[in-house]
Amino acid sequence: MIETLFRQKHALEDQRKLRSKNAKMEKDALSSELELTREQRRASLSQIKEYESVTPVVDAQLNRMRNATVDHVISTIQLQQQSLTYAQIMFSKNQAVNLRSESDIKLTELSRRLASFDDDVAKDLDEIDRQIARIDEDIEDNEGHRHVKVEAPCSGVLTSLTVTLGQQVEAATPLATIVQGNDAVQAELYVSSDAIGFIRPGQPVLLRYDPYPYRRFGLYLGRVTEITRAPLPKEGSQWDTQAGHANPADSGGLSGNVFRVIVTPDHRYVLANGERHRLEAGTALSADIAIEKRQLWAWAIDPLVGVGDAVETAMLGAGSGERQ
Known part of the structure; x- marks a missing residue:
């Protein structure tokens, strides 16, 4: 368990270092993207202005060509070519307008992100620090339960261990055997x-x-x-x-x-x-x-002594019966 906590802590510390290291590069990239979007917006505005100045001229010319076609002054093919030119100009103008709209939306988002970038980085680092602090508390709690100082009641030689490293034991469980040296x-x-x-x-x-x-x-x-x-x-x-x-x-x-x-x-x-x-x-x-x-002869007569005691007990018992 505690090894897993240490691995999580090291991973978060590496993540924090990487976040701090990449923050400047991310901010520079965001600033560059913002400037590029501004350039695109300026270009689209310039194109729109140019198309707006050309469109009335082309539209007036197209109307004159329509009247001339009715009077058979110009051919229908010439009218169609002019109509195609007008359509291309209008299509390009619409593209420039759409690009300007997209640039406006993108500029708003990039400006917001750039303005809050430092605060966002600080929040990310604070969150990582909080996670590391929680893991430190868990490690300290586990260390408190993991290491318990057990003092031997005497000095001597440790002859055996009844538990293994990492094994959970209950209170009053014998952990080792000590033979006192003296x-x-x-x-x-x-x-x-x-x-x-x-x-x-x-x-x-x-x-x-x-x-x-x-x-x-x-x-x-x-x-x-x-x-x-x-x-x-x-x-x-x-x-x-x-x-x-x-x-x-x-x-x-x-x-x-x-x-x-x-x-x-x-x-x-x-x-x-x-x-x-x-x-x-x-x-x-x-x-x-x-x-x-005992002497050898005492062991030899011991069975005889036992028999004599038994006979004497029996005779005393019988005599007592006659007296009754």
Whole structure:
């Protein structure tokens, strides 16, 4: 839109320059035409005066020749020749009269145009200036809507742009992602309610980054730094709409409410093909959290302990029934 306005403005500016440049030549041409018309009018007046002086003489001679033809003094052919001469003179006189009339009309029009020429040029230039002024207002209005200064809430590294040049965006639309230069990278994990009770700050976490398959690039260590104790509902919350996170209800088998756990990776990069690749904001990942440590023998007898607890519960239930 604004490019079109600038093109229109430049076209009007060129038109104004051309109008100013051609004004003098047009006025000179108009003056020359006016003078030529005056010369034509003077010539037609001179011809009319000449014809008016000749016409009575030719008319009188024609009348005498008519009388002489009756008396057979001259022939009919001579009378016809004189009549033709008289008709030619009258025709030329009428042409001169018509030319004088046309010259009078043309002189009036040219005189009017020449008298108002400067004012007409000034009006044309003023109209062009008004059009340019209106376009300037439109450009200023568009510039005001086109350029909006958006200040970042913090300093850091711009990692991604979510919009393109010229795209219209609504209020509160994210435009870019900034990773603060001095802050550690943080990962957001979403944990089901049946596992959140075992997670504590400082617990080690094994991170698997989706862009870097762990079978090829390995696992990366991190630590739990924050646990959000307020649950997030299954639907309508931000955990299932944030960029870079899959819907836990669809991919992880989570049900009900979930809790957000913040993990700080030990490194802000991934080693891939001998190079360090910076972790970008929005990178999808999955993780394993080490909830507790046990001896090998404790893992071995854990099923037996569970069976013993179940038997004891059943016996207590039966005894209570007998007492009743």
